[in-house]
Structure formats: C-alpha cells, structure tokens
Amino acid sequence: MARLGWIVAAVLGLSSGVVEARPRMQPPFERECLKPLTSAALDACIQRWAKGAKVTRWAPDLEVIRLPNAAVYLYLKSAAHWRMIYILGDDHYELLATSATTVAKRPAKQIELGHVVEIPSEHASWFRERVVLVCDDVFGCRSGVTACTVMKRGRATETFRGRLDVRDDGSWVVVGDRSKTGVMCRSR
16 A cells, blocks of 8 residues: 555646756856955956946945846955855845854954835735844854844734844754744744
8 A cells, every 4th residue: 555655646646746956057257256255356346247237335344246137245344355145136225233252252244234125016015024143254144033023914914023043053043932923024
C-alpha cells in the first residue's frame, strides 16, 4: 500500500510540470557598483552605469541612489569606502534612526527605515513596516522587520511589534509573537 502511494505521488509530481529556478539577472549597476568604493570611484560608477541617477544624502554616512529605471539603493560609508548595503524595493522608504551598536564585540551601525506602501487592490488601505539593518565590517549587513501594520479602511487588520536581539556570536533575530498576524506581516 505504501508503494502505491509513492507511485501515485510520483505520477502527480511528474504531471504537474517542471519548475525551473532561474537566477535573477543582476543589472550592470549592481554588478559593478556593489564592492566597496571610494567617493570618487562611486561617483564614476554612477556616471558610467547609471546616468541621470539622483543621489540623496540621508546622513553623513548614508546615501540613497535612485536610478532612472526606478531601482533604489542604500549605501553606507565605512572608513573611506562606500558600499551598497540594501536594495530598496521602491522610493517609499525614509530614514527613522541610526545608532551605534556592537556585533560580536565589534562596532556596528544600526539603521532603522520606515516603509509605507499603499495597497492598490483595497480602498483606503496601506502597509507600513520598520526595517532594521545591522552593519559591520566583518559580518556585513543583515536586515529584519521589527514592526508591521496593515490598515484597511482606517482599521488595523494586521499588526506586529518585535525587537532586535543581537547575540555575542554575531547572529541576531527579531523576537516577537507573529502568531496573531495575517499573511503580510507574518511573512516579513
């Protein structure tokens, strides 16, 4: 009987079609301007690969680069080099706070971003999240969502509030109860 179940599962699996994973094609700007660059080299990279890009300085060590094709990147200056730390999905992010922290007893920078997006399929609905990035020179940058709210017609239909727990070994996790959230906040 177990063998019959395996055969049925195999036949159903074969008849469902083949799913092929394809890597995301990296745009030339991401490919060429990802590595740490001096200010002059970053300017040259923008001129070569992203003519017409708009650069906005959020803080002395944070820049947002908006490409003409709507791609948006966040850069952090560490020592004398700029490096791409986050690909912003759209132009609806804002800098909420920056602070010094430590990761594995090394100095690091914590960056908090707010992100608000209108949900087009629902009347008077929007989605808000707080994205936290922790960046250092050894582990690089990691991101997590510490807060999420979905509003529909003036009511919060989903909500999550958590906190960032950074451990001594360099790992970290967002701590909080997501069990009462819906699909949008639970998957963040």
